Amino acid sequence: RKLAEQLGVSRNTIVRAYSELEAEGFIVSRMGSGRYVEALHPAPSHAQTHWGKQASGKLAAAPSHMAELLSVTDTYPNTINFAHGDGGKHTLESSCFSDYVKSTAEQLHSYYFTSVQGLPELRERLVAWMDMEPISSPEQVVITSGSQEGLYLITSLLARPGDLVVTEMPTYFGSLQLFQSLGVQIIPVPMDANGMRIDVLEGILARYRPRFLYTVPTYHNPTGWTMSLDRRKKLLALSERYQLPIVEDDAYRHLHLDAEPPPSLKSMDRTGNVIYLNTFSKLLFPGLRVGWVAANRSFARLLTRMKELSITTNTLGQLALAAYLRDDALRPHLQEVRKQYAEQAAIMAGHLDRFRPLGIRYERPAGGFYFWVSLPEEINPRQLMTECLQQGVSFTCGDMFLLREAEQPYIRLCFTHERTDQIDRGMKIIDHVLQSRKEL
Numbered sequence: 525r526k527l528a529e530q531l532g533v534s535r536n537t538i539v540r541a542y543s544e545l546e547a548e549g550f551i552v553s554r555m556g557s558g559r560y561v562e563a564l565h566p567a568p569s570h571a572q573t574h575w576g577k578q579a580s581g582k583l584a585a586a587p588s589h590m591a592e593l594l595s596v597t598d599t600y601p602n603t604i605n606f607a608h609g610d611g612g613k614h615t616l617e618s619s620c621f622s623d624y625v626k627s628t629a630e631q632l633h634s635y636y637f638t639s640v641q642g643l644p645e646l647r648e649r650l651v652a653w654m655d656m657e658p659i660s661s662p663e664q665v666v667i668t669s670g671s672q673e674g675l676y677l678i679t680s681l682l683a684r685p686g687d688l689v690v691t692e693m694p695t696y697f698g699s700l701q702l703f704q705s706l707g708v709q710i711i712p713v714p715m716d717a718n719g720m721r722i723d724v725l726e727g728i729l730a731r732y733r734p735r736f737l738y739t740v741p742t743y744h745n746p747t748g749w750t751m752s753l754d755r756r757k758k759l760l761a762l763s764e765r766y767q768l769p770i771v772e773d774d775a776y777r778h779l780h781l782d783a784e785p786p787p788s789l790k791s792m793d794r795t796g797n798v799i800y801l802n803t804f805s806k807l808l809f810p811g812l813r814v815g816w817v818a819a820n821r822s823f824a825r826l827l828t829r830m831k832e833l834s835i836t837t838n839t840l841g842q843l844a845l846a847a848y849l850r851d852d853a854l855r856p857h858l859q860e861v862r863k864q865y866a867e868q869a870a871i872m873a874g875h876l877d878r879f880r881p882l883g884i885r886y887e888r889p890a891g892g893f894y895f896w897v898s899l900p901e902e903i904n905p906r907q908l909m910t911e912c913l914q915q916g917v918s919f920t921c922g923d924m925f926l927l928r929e930a931e932q933p934y935i936r937l938c939f940t941h942e943r944t945d946q947i948d949r950g951m952k953i954i955d956h957v958l959q960s961r962k963e964l
């Protein structure tokens with residue numbers, strides 16, 4: 525009461541302020557003796573503070589999908605790899621990108637850092653590459669250390685722990701891991717071959733107030749499905765009605781096996797609600813760690829302030845990419861890899877067709893990197909994975925892409941990492957493992 529009088533505010537305001545400080549972990553209450561400033565405790569290590577405990581608790585509780593997946597090649601270096609979602613060594617070699625890295629490295633002496641927002645020439649070239657009306661200026665583009673950092677920055681800006689975020693289910697495990705680690709609650713929306721079920725989404729938006737919606741509308745990871753044009757229009761209308769920001773992760777757009785996909789949500793965005801996310805990880809290789817966010821100017825400015833906390837994205841990669849785009853080398857490279865990937869997908873599909881009598885089902889995707897394969901109930905994907913790993917083949921289990929285990933077990937097979945001969949060998953090994961299980 526005394527404090528309220530001193531400050532000239534109501535007692536309720538003081539009580540509320542105390543509760544908020546306590547919830548944030550800045551102060552602690554001790555029964556019968558009052559409240560204390562937590563940060564003034566004798567030399568607490570960061571992890572020992574209340575905030576630290578909360579944050580590390582969420583981190584510890586969140587799944588460690590990324591580390592698990594990346595460790596596959598360390599633990600089983602000679603495995604035939606259907607687990608990693610990348611274009612593999614052969615496509616990187618045919619891209620000639622390493623020539624650009626070499627010549628860029630030779631001219632590097634005068635460079636220190638590029639700007640926080642990213643190399644101006646690269647941003648300019650990306651505006652031309654994206655070719656979308658709502659993105660007309662390099663000021664709307666922020667270069668990030670892969671799209672994962674882009675999603676991290678966006679989530680940190682738009683949502684706080686406990687807030688709600690909507691996403692397709694299943695979805696890319698990197699986004700799930702990120703949301704869960706940041707304490708953001710996920711509202712899953714089911715999907716079908718036409719993408720996210722917008723009819724279900726509408727009911728969710730009417731009941732909840734999510735901070736944003738995250739979607740991979742084109743050649744979705746892991747299902748390979750693509751949102752129809754009609755649903756894209758409906759989603760944008762809902763976003764307008766509910767003032768809902770949409771984060772569009774478009775990592776696979778240029779990797780179609782057949783015809784080109786429907787236009788991106790961002791290219792159809794009339795309100796500025798869509799935040800566009802993309803990466804060179806699938807176009808070239810993920811170790812490059814260069815992605816980008818394209819949004820309206822004010823959000824791009826905000827994102828740049830946030831990006832400044834990690835200074836900038838690696839200069840060498842950005843310079844090499846700017847030169848690659850300047851020479852228009854990405855377009856022919858993609859034409860070539862699309863042909864290769866279609867061939868690789870056909871080999872894998874041929875084998876999967878032969879698994880049908882075992883109750884194994886899949887749909888051929890129109891693009892992207894993956895077959896999302898459903899197994900009969902009696903096959904446990906983790907067990908199958910262990911057995912296949914022992915025989916020299918790796919893949920990803922479906923539960924990584926879900927919040928809880930699905931009744932229908934799935935595995936994800938990536939058809940882009942290995943060459944056709946290795947795909948053939950790997951699928952024969954999976955066949956052998958499946959056949960020997962049947963005999964048990």
Ligand code: PMP
Nearest residue numbers: 609670671672696745803805815
């Ligand atoms: N988004 C999606 C949908 C992905 O599948 C992946 C890679 N598996 C990423 C983002 C990761 O991109 P980056 O390497 O740029 O962080």
